Amino acid sequence: QVQLQESGPGLVKPSETLSLTCTVSGASVTSSSYYWVWIRQPPGRGLEWIGTLYYSRTTYYSPSLRSRVTISGDTSKNQFSLNLSSVTAADTAVYYCASGYVVGAHDGLFDYWGQGTLVIVSS
Amino acid sequence: EIQMTQFPSSLSASVGDRVTITCRASQRISSWLAWYQQKPGKAPRLLIYKASGLQSGVPSRFSGSGSGTEFTLTISSLQPDDFATYYCQQYDNYLYTFGQGTKLEIK
Numbered sequence: 001q002v003q004l005q006e007s008g009p010g011l012v013k014p015s016e017t018l019s020l021t022c023t024v025s026g027a028s029v030t031s032s033s034y035y036w037v038w039i040r041q042p043p044g045r046g047l048e049w050i051g052t053l054y055y056s057r058t059t060y061y062s063p064s065l066r067s068r069v070t071i072s073g074d075t076s077k078n079q080f081s082l083n084l085s086s087v088t089a090a091d092t093a094v095y096y097c098a099s100g101y102v103v104g105a106h107d108g109l110f111d112y113w114g115q116g117t118l119v120i121v122s123s
Numbered sequence: 124e125i126q127m128t129q130f131p132s133s134l135s136a137s138v139g140d141r142v143t144i145t146c147r148a149s150q151r152i153s154s155w156l157a158w159y160q161q162k163p164g165k166a167p168r169l170l171i172y173k174a175s176g177l178q179s180g181v182p183s184r185f186s187g188s189g190s191g192t193e194f195t196l197t198i199s200s201l202q203p204d205d206f207a208t209y210y211c212q213q214y215d216n217y218l219y220t221f222g223q224g225t226k227l228e229i230k
Contacts, residue, residue, distance in 0.1 A: 046210065046221055046222070046223045046224045047159075047161075047167065047210055047212075047221040047224075048221070049212075049218075049219040049220065049221065052217065052219075060217040060218065062218065063124055063218065096166055096167075098166075106155050106214055106215070107214065107217075108155070108157075108212075108213075108214025108217070108219050109157055109169060109172050109214065110157075110159075110167070110169060110212075111169055111178075113166035113167060113168075114166065115165075115166060116166055
């Protein structure tokens with residue numbers, strides 16, 4: 001059973017970089033059996049996929065965020081991270097890390113989720 | 124980017140009712156559609172995969188159908204635990220998108 005836990009600052013100033021970490025247990029971030037995902041949800045609104053990390057392969061990012069997003073892994077800590085640069089109030093949201101099983105051409109199910117962490121962008 | 128549209132955006136129903144939520148894709152996605160349930164303050168939970176596959180542990184009163192561009196989630200007999208927000212999500216390609224959600228409330 002994969003377990004995920006987000007961590008990071010709950011308050012970020014406008015124009016700065018939002019940095020969050022997801023600690024993984026029950027699986028290795030280097031495993032070719034899983035992919036690792038960040039999803040966000042502005043208060044009172046719907047879900048938005050941010051990006052996916054395949055540790056031994058590649059990353060995919062939402063077109064609307066691609067210019068500001070980096071998702072990367074840290075094998076030594078069994079974590080993966082989200083960096084979102086040049087944030088504005090529109091980036092205020094609950095940020096979830098999630099994961100799913102690699103099955104091939106149609107990956108994209110999110111079987112496991114962290115509890116989510118609220119990040120507020122404000123001066 | 125594939126756009127997902129859900130309707131209704133909200134729905135009031137009573138325990139025991141049969142309810143249906145619809146999700147429409149802006150282009151054909153075969154059966155690459157999932158449904159999630161989210162309760163306030165909690166992470167979403169995967170209910171249905173590949174349009175009609177029931178995730179392990181999900182009660183059989185939940186069912187999904189559809190292919191191409193039109194999909195439905197049906198709850199055959201609402202239980203108190205089912206009042207939540209439901210999201211569809213397409214995974215036809217690597218640029219995943221969600222519907223805007225349907226909030227299911229108690230009448």
